[in-house]
Amino acid sequence: MSMAPTTKSDGFFAHIFYVLRGNPITALAFILLAFFIVCALFGPLIVPYDPLASNTSNALKPPSSDHWFGTDNLGRDVFSRVIVATRLDLLISVSAVALSFVIGSILGSIAGYWGGWLDAILNRLLDTIMAFPLFVLAMGIVAALGNTIENIVYATALINIPFYARLVRAEVNIRRDAGFALAAKLAGNSDLRVLAVHIFPNALPPMMVQISLNLGWAILNAAGLSFIGLGVRPPTPEWGIMVAEGANFVISGEWWLALFPGLWLMLAVFTFNLLGDGLRDIVDPRKRT
Template structure:
C-alpha cells in the first residue's frame, strides 16, 4: 500500500488531507483558540471582524471565532459521515447478500423495494424524511442513511451473485455448510472490496448532503457549528464579510475532494487488473 501511495499522487494527497482533517476533529478542543465561542458565547463588539492574528478566520455576526467553530464543525461533519455510512451499510449490505445469494422471490422483493427508494433523487428523499421527522442532526443522519442504503444493496448483490458461483462456495455447499454460514464466511468477505471503495467515495458526498440539508434549515440548528449551517447564516453577510461563507465552504470542498481522491486510489489498489499494470 505504501508503494502504491507513492505512485498514485492523488490518492496520497487524499490520505494526507484526510489525516489532517481527522486531527482537526480529534484535537479541536486543544487547537481552538476560542473554544468558548463554539456554542453560546457572544462578543458583539467583535462581530464580523476580518481574518487577523487574533482571529485566524475572522468572526461571525455574534463575534464568535470562526476558526474555532470550523474546527468543531470538522468533528460534527465526520460524526455525521461515519454514522450515516455505517447505517447505510448495516441496512444495505445484509439485504444485498441475501438477495444475491438466494435469488428468486426474495431477490425480487428486495430489488423492487430498492427501486422504490431509487426512484427518488437521494437529496429530495432525504429532505422529505427530515421534514417528516423534524429538523435535527440525528434525524438528518437517519434520513441520509434511508436514502443511501439501496446503492449498497445493489452493489453487493451483484458481487454476491458472482461469488456464489465460484468453486469454493460450491465445495462448501457440497459439504453441507448452512447458507448463512456460507454467506458470512465466503460470500461476504469476497464481496467487500467494492463496498469499501464506494463507502470511501460516498463519505464526502454524505458530508456535502448533510451540509445541504443544514443550509436549508433541515439539519443542524443554531448555534451548532456545522459547516452547512454556517454557510446558510453567513450568506446574509457575504458582500461585506466574504470569509464567513468562504472558509466553511473551502473545508467542505477539501473534504469531498480528499475522499474522492482516496476512493479512486482504493479502487485502483483493490482492482488486481489495474494494480498489476
C-alpha cells in the first residue's frame, strides 16, 4: 500500500486528539476512564493493604494517613477494597453492556432491514422485556440458575437489549433504501453484507452515546443487585456490597464505610456519562474536517 488511502490509523488518532482538544470535558472523561482502567488492571498490585486481610484490633478507624478511607468493622482497609473492587464492577458492567450491544444490534438490524412480520414479532418481544423490572428478573434468574456473577450479567444484559435493538432498528430502517445501500447492492454485495458492512456502521455514532450511558447504568445496577444480596457475595470487595454493609454503621457515626465506595460508584457513573458525546464524535467520520 503505497499511498495508504485504505489505512486510516494515523488519521484516526489525529482525529481523537482533535476531538479531545476541542472538548475538554471529553478529555477529562478520558483521563478518569484511564484511571479506572488502571485500577481495574493493576488494582491488587498497587493497593497498600490486602483487601481481604482483617485486623480486628484496628477496626472502624476513621480516615488517616495510614488508612486514607479508614477501616471497616473487621479492620480491613477501605481504600484498598474500593480500588480492588473496580475490576469486578467494570467487568460486570462492560460484559453486560457488550452482550446487550451485540444481541440488541443483531435483533435491531434484522428488524429494521427486513421489516414485516419479523419486525412485528421482535418489537412485541422487546416490549415485554422492557416491561420487566430488573430486580424482579434478576431475582428470577438467580432463583432458577443460582446466585452467581454470570447470572447477574445475563440479567443486566437482557434488560438492556431493547434499548439497543430499538435504536439500531430505527437507524437501520431510515438507511435501508438510502442511495449508498442501493449502490452497495449494485456493487455485488449480498443483503447481509449491505446490512453489516454498509448500513450498520452508520448507526454507530448514536450507539456510542447509548453505550456510555448504559455502562453507567450497568454499574449502578450491579451495585444495586449486590446491595440487596444478589450476585456478588461478601467478603468480595464490591462497591454495592460495601455501601450496603457500611450503611449499617452510618447511624453510629462511621460514615466513611459507605461514603467512599458510594463516591467511587458515583465517579464511575459520572465518567461514563461524560464519555458519550466524545465517543460519538470519535466514531463519526463527518466530524473530521
